[in-house]
Amino acid sequence: MDIEKGAGKIAKCLRLMLKDKPGHLSSVTNAIAQNNASVGDIHLVRVGRTHNTREIVVYVDSEEQFDELVEAISKLEGIIVEDLIDLVHQVHEGGKIATRSRVRIETITDVRQIYTPGVAAICKDIQRSPELANKYTSIPNQVAIVTNGTAILGLGDIGAVAGMPVMEGKAVLFDHLVGVSGVPILIQSHDPQVIIDTVLNIASTFGAIKLEDIKAPECFLIEEVLDAQLDIPVMHDDQHGTAVVVLAALLNATRFSGMMLKQATVGMIGLGAAGMGISKLLLSYGVKKVIGTDIDSNARERLVAAGGKEGTLEEVMQRANIVIATTGRPGLITPEMVRKGSVILALSNPNPEIEPELAMQVGASFAADGKSVNNALAFPGLFRGALNVRATRINNKMKIAAAQCIARHAEEHELVPSLLHPDVHKEVTAAVERAALESGVIKHWDGD
Numbered sequence: 001m002d003i004e005k006g007a008g009k010i011a012k013c014l015r016l017m018l019k020d021k022p023g024h025l026s027s028v029t030n031a032i033a034q035n036n037a038s039v040g041d042i043h044l045v046r047v048g049r050t051h052n053t054r055e056i057v058v059y060v061d062s063e064e065q066f067d068e069l070v071e072a073i074s075k076l077e078g079i080i081v082e083d084l085i086d087l088v089h090q091v092h093e094g095g096k097i098a099t100r101s102r103v104r105i106e107t108i109t110d111v112r113q114i115y116t117p118g119v120a121a122i123c124k125d126i127q128r129s130p131e132l133a134n135k136y137t138s139i140p141n142q143v144a145i146v147t148n149g150t151a152i153l154g155l156g157d158i159g160a161v162a163g164m165p166v167m168e169g170k171a172v173l174f175d176h177l178v179g180v181s182g183v184p185i186l187i188q189s190h191d192p193q194v195i196i197d198t199v200l201n202i203a204s205t206f207g208a209i210k211l212e213d214i215k216a217p218e219c220f221l222i223e224e225v226l227d228a229q230l231d232i233p234v235m236h237d238d239q240h241g242t243a244v245v246v247l248a249a250l251l252n253a254t255r256f257s258g259m260m261l262k263q264a265t266v267g268m269i270g271l272g273a274a275g276m277g278i279s280k281l282l283l284s285y286g287v288k289k290v291i292g293t294d295i296d297s298n299a300r301e302r303l304v305a306a307g308g309k310e311g312t313l314e315e316v317m318q319r320a321n322i323v324i325a326t327t328g329r330p331g332l333i334t335p336e337m338v339r340k341g342s343v344i345l346a347l348s349n350p351n352p353e354i355e356p357e358l359a360m361q362v363g364a365s366f367a368a369d370g371k372s373v374n375n376a377l378a379f380p381g382l383f384r385g386a387l388n389v390r391a392t393r394i395n396n397k398m399k400i401a402a403a404q405c406i407a408r409h410a411e412e413h414e415l416v417p418s419l420l421h422p423d424v425h426k427e428v429t430a431a432v433e434r435a436a437l438e439s440g441v442i443k444h445w446d447g448d
């Protein structure tokens with residue numbers, strides 16, 4: 001089901017008993033339309049003598065709107081609301097991922113091959129030639145998804161365990177979109193050195209390390225040290241995955257509005273992990289004017305050190321042609337602040353600094369939020385491509401190649417393609433592989 005395209009953002013499900021007579025289902029869909037909600041999937045779950053039971057998914061903007069809709073439907077003649085199903089909690093029951101075997105076991109001979117005694121021959125091969133781990137184990141297809149829970153989406157420091165559903169979500173996307181096994185690693189520490197040491201000690205299990213939802217400024221040091229010490233790719237998704245998808249969105253936004261990205265004034269609101277990752281990639285792409293604000297003076301200094309300028313929130317909103325917000329503060333951008341014709345990417349999740357519809361109503365030329373301009377468009381292909389060619393790192397050339405590829409897959413007047421675009425992740429993978437090969441960050445590549 002396509003939540004992005006639904007009128008509302010929240011998917012809800014009602015189980016209804018409807019009299020088996022013409023007109024009852026349409027009275028329900030009418031009530032949904034009258035309450036400004038929209039209809040998703042409809043499943044017939046039970047056929048009775050006088051009544052049928054159907055589960056109907058509806059998209060709403062708020063819990064209040066859903067309550068009003070349920071009340072309206074309960075008053076309809078011939079309809080009984082049997083249950084309200086919470087789809088989000090339902091899909092999380094039991095967790096979203098599991099380790100599954102890639103081999104079948106049918107006989108005891110199979111057991112003796114995959115396990116002892118057969119397996120010992122493989123162990124000894126790898127002991128003699130460690131390189132063979134890439135052929136005979138799952139290591140080169142496994143990516144650690146490492147968090148300490150300090151910046152889970154825009155929810156703040158809620159702890160690593162509370163962040164696990166996000167890490168599992170990233171693992172599901174890895175598997176579904178590019179066949180990578182993502183393994184969540186929860187680290188119970190705020191100390192960068194503990195995180196560095198923990199990752200260094202477990203890194204040999206993985207083909208790459210994806211840091212996730214670790215707050216600034218600790219995330220910068222952690223990534224820098226791990227990148228220097230490990231010969232596998234280490235990438236903090238909130239910095240670089242986000243930067244790639246933002247660059248893709250801006251390549252399209254500026255093309256549609258006849259602006260030159262490199263000449264535009266880009267305003268950054270929030271200079272944490274995401275804000276700094278975006279600023280650095282835009283500066284290295286050639287954007288000349290990046291002006292940024294943050295409530296933390298150290299963060300503003302970081303931008304200046306990287307080649308940007310600092311300003312107040314008001315200055316950023318008045319001067320920038322393009323505004324990118326990554327503060328975790330819903331509603332921070334008020335309608336009065338929006339400059340006519342500007343591009344607004346309000347990227348905080350789960351709720352943006354300004355709703356895109358509102359920004360457009362008050363004069364933005366393009367606006368998007370963090371669920372459509374989302375690093376999930378970038379990280380699968382970045383890691384898949386890097387793993388495929390055994391790149392030792394993910395460099396700017398690979399990131400820019402990924403961004404250009406994502407931008408090309410958007411439909412006319414779309415900033416970025418759908419996350420479920422049938423080709424985008426395959427094509428990003430190929431673009432990243434080419435860029436890695438061209439920039440020589442390959443440990444060993446035998447060409448097949």
Ligand SMILES: NC(=O)C1=CN([C@@H]2O[C@H](COP(=O)(O)OP(=O)(O)OC[C@H]3O[C@@H](n4cnc5c(N)ncnc54)[C@H](O)[C@@H]3O)[C@@H](O)[C@H]2O)C=CC1
Nearest residue numbers: 153154216270272273274294295327328348349370374375
């Ligand atoms: N759409 C996407 O793909 C992504 C979205 N994000 C979103 O960006 C937000 C920030 O994430 P991170 O950068 O990882 O967190 P972070 O904690 O590293 O950075 C947040 C920054 O915002 C600043 N900030 C907070 N309130 C502010 C205000 N009122 N005005 C100016 N600056 C303010 C903080 O001082 C901090 O520097 C989150 O809501 C997250 O969901 C992050 C990564 C990807």
Ligand SMILES: CC(=O)C(=O)O
Nearest residue numbers: 153154238349374375
């Ligand atoms: C998308 C993402 O990584 C975040 O909001 O933190």
Ligand SMILES: [Mg+2]
Nearest residue numbers: 153212213238
């Ligand atoms: Mg994140």
